[in-house]
Amino acid sequence: MAEKIEPISPWITGTLVTGAIAILLWREFRRPLRRTTEPRLTRQSRNLALAGLAAVAVILVETPLIGPLTFTIERSRWGLLGSFQLPLWAEIVGSLVLMDYTFYIWHVLMHKIPFLWRFHAVHHVDLDMDTSTALRFHFGEILLSVPWRAVQVLMIGVTPLTFSIWQLTFSLCVLFHHSNIEMPLGFERILNRLLVTPRMHGIHHSAVLRENNSNWSSGLTVWDWLHGTLRLNVLQQSITIGVPALLNPHSVKLGNVVAMPFLTQPQYWPSSANETSLENKEINSRSRMLP
Numbered sequence: 001m002a003e004k005i006e007p008i009s010p011w012i013t014g015t016l017v018t019g020a021i022a023i024l025l026w027r028e029f030r031r032p033l034r035r036t037t038e039p040r041l042t043r044q045s046r047n048l049a050l051a052g053l054a055a056v057a058v059i060l061v062e063t064p065l066i067g068p069l070t071f072t073i074e075r076s077r078w079g080l081l082g083s084f085q086l087p088l089w090a091e092i093v094g095s096l097v098l099m100d101y102t103f104y105i106w107h108v109l110m111h112k113i114p115f116l117w118r119f120h121a122v123h124h125v126d127l128d129m130d131t132s133t134a135l136r137f138h139f140g141e142i143l144l145s146v147p148w149r150a151v152q153v154l155m156i157g158v159t160p161l162t163f164s165i166w167q168l169t170f171s172l173c174v175l176f177h178h179s180n181i182e183m184p185l186g187f188e189r190i191l192n193r194l195l196v197t198p199r200m201h202g203i204h205h206s207a208v209l210r211e212n213n214s215n216w217s218s219g220l221t222v223w224d225w226l227h228g229t230l231r232l233n234v235l236q237q238s239i240t241i242g243v244p245a246l247l248n249p250h251s252v253k254l255g256n257v258v259a260m261p262f263l264t265q266p267q268y269w270p271s272s273a274n275e276t277s278l279e280n281k282e283i284n285s286r287s288r289m290l291p
């Protein structure tokens with residue numbers, strides 16, 4: 001185990017995350033990538049309310065459980081990386097990469113397991129996607145992710161320092177790829193070779209099932225590439241953001257989406273492609289990002 005360095009202070013993380021939100025909101029106001037369907041203030045207030053409930057779940061459950069667990073892992077040298085004498089930089093990079101990959105798996109499970117999808121659907125039924133969508137998670141999804149997070153940090157051997165770095169970098173990545181900012185296509189194509197970008201994640205929020213079932217990575221693009229789930233060849237302006245059963249603004253009001261996981265589930269996706277008029281044309285190869 002490498003020498004001990006204090007974890008990043010929550011104040012530094014909070015300041016950097018708030019600064020990133022401010023910059024992204026300003027950029028998406030000046031130069032939006034996709035046209036929007038709902039009034040910005042209505043949507044963002046709803047997303048902020050959902051974020052508030054999620055924050056309560058993080059403060060009351062995730063932080064008191066995972067924080068002390070990482071200190072125990074460091075003391076006891078548990079987990080894969082704790083069993084090697086790695087230099088600090090290698091331990092940090094290894095932890096971040098493995099946390100990112102295991103989060104990819106968690107994201108796939110949230111889509112594939114109906115009980116988990118009940119909660120993750122609340123994130124996907126947002127009718128537009130912007131920086132505020134990055135904060136919009138049902139508190140139930142946060143609570144369900146705590147055991148998964150505990151297994152992640154235990155198996156990988158994540159220390160308090162690496163966990164604090166992961167929390168910061170993961171938050172910045174999630175804010176960035178949900179944002180509705182238009183970047184020069186050539187620049188985004190280069191950046192996307194390494195990281196998930198707004199155009200790539202916009203395709204994951206499409207109301208076309210085939211597109212929703214792709215681009216599950218959150219940080220590094222490589223996991224979708226390795227699993228054959230990368231899809232970039234969709235025009236952003238042709239994407240309908242949301243889930244087919246709930247494309248009406250009245251169906252996604254705050255009370256409805258908070259209650260949604262606990263009620264009888266709608267048929268979110270049409271049973272056959274013929275039932276939807278949302279099909280987007282596929283252009284060129286799957287791995288070529290379009291404007």
Ligand SMILES: [Zn+2]
Pocket residue numbers: 107111120124204
């Ligand atoms: Zn998703």
